[in-house]
Amino acid sequence: MNKLFISNWKMNLTLAEGISFSNEISRTINKSIINGNIEIVICPPFISIPNCFQVLKSVAKIGAQDVSSMHDAKGAYTGEISAKMISDYADYVIIGHSERRINLKETNHDVSLKGINVIKNNMIPILCIGETETQRDSGEYISVLLNQLRESSKGFEKNMIVAYEPIWAIGSGNSCKTAQIIEISKQVKSSYGDETPFIYGGSVNEDNCKEILDQKEIDGVLVGSASLSLDSFSKMISLIDSE
Ligand code: PGA
Numbered sequence: 324m325n326k327l328f329i330s331n332w333k334m335n336l337t338l339a340e341g342i343s344f345s346n347e348i349s350r351t352i353n354k355s356i357i358n359g360n361i362e363i364v365i366c367p368p369f370i371s372i373p374n375c376f377q378v379l380k381s382v383a384k385i386g387a388q389d390v391s392s393m394h395d396a397k398g399a400y401t402g403e404i405s406a407k408m409i410s411d412y413a414d415y416v417i418i419g420h421s422e423r424r425i426n427l428k429e430t431n432h433d434v435s436l437k438g439i440n441v442i443k444n445n446m447i448p449i450l451c452i453g454e455t456e457t458q459r460d461s462g463e464y465i466s467v468l469l470n471q472l473r474e475s476s477k478g479f480e481k482n483m484i485v486a487y488e489p490i491w492a493i494g495s496g497n498s499c500k501t502a503q504i505i506e507i508s509k510q511v512k513s514s515y516g517d518e519t520p521f522i523y524g525g526s527v528n529e530d531n532c533k534e535i536l537d538q539k540e541i542d543g544v545l546v547g548s549a550s551l552s553l554d555s556f557s558k559m560i561s562l563i564d565s566e
Contacts, residue, residue, distance in 0.1 A: 326536050327484070327522055327543025328563065329364040329386060329449065330550035331417065341371035344553070345378035351557045352382040361563050362543075364415050369404055376412040386415035386449065389423060392433045395440035406437075406444040416441045417545075419451045419475050421490045431474035438479040449484045449545070450476055451524070456491035465510055472511065484520040485511050486545050492525025494548060499525055501534055501541075508540040529558035536563065 366386035391403035419434035454464040524545030
């Protein structure tokens with residue numbers, strides 16, 4: 324499987340800024356001679372997806388940052404965006420990000436409904452799991468993570484990318500150590516099969532992305548803030564490029 328480089332813009336960039344950044348990303352990727360082993364996925368806010376798709380379609384895939392759990396296609400659900408609507412543009416959908424679990428009180432059950440809607444529309448769910456610092460320090464993190472994964476992936480266990488995103492590592496500048504990521508990958512792959520893609524997110528940047536991507540147990544990275552700066556995005560791509 325290709326290694327994945329997934330850029331999560333979160334709630335950043337207006338439509339105009341997103342289009343302009345997409346043009347720069349496209350130029351950067353075009354300049355690099357990325358060997359065929361990397362798939363780049365850009366996840367803009369919903370409002371920018373159609374335009375960014377047009378700019379990026381020859382160099383990258385599109386991912387959505389969320390999707391409705393209510394119905395996979397349509398209905399009276401004010402403010403929701405369905406998997407069917409997204410599927411005109413996106414190949415991937417991030418679900419269960421800790422920022423949504425914490426701020427919007429999303430449950431494992433909600434996440435599982437979202438994943439089912441995603442696969443019904445022929446996209447791939449990127450299912451995020453992660454432990455708090457307290458859970459890691461107490462030593463219970465592996466059971467916390469496996470429980471979260473089991474409950475959130477009901478109905479699409481054979482058809483997902485697992486994104487390990489420790490809550491303490493996201494946006495903190497304090498990335499998980501490579502050996503710690505590998506420990507979780509082994510746990511996930513031994514429960515769900517070696518073929519289940521396992522990626523890592525949480526303060527990935529130009530200093531650590533190559534080392535993480537070089538590990539055979541890690542199938543990709545999910546990058547937030549470092550992927551929003553053209554300078555660090557370009558540096559990460561050129562490191563991948565020099566594989
Ligand atoms: P970060 O975010 O790279 O800014 O830590 C990663 C994520 O939340 O997906």
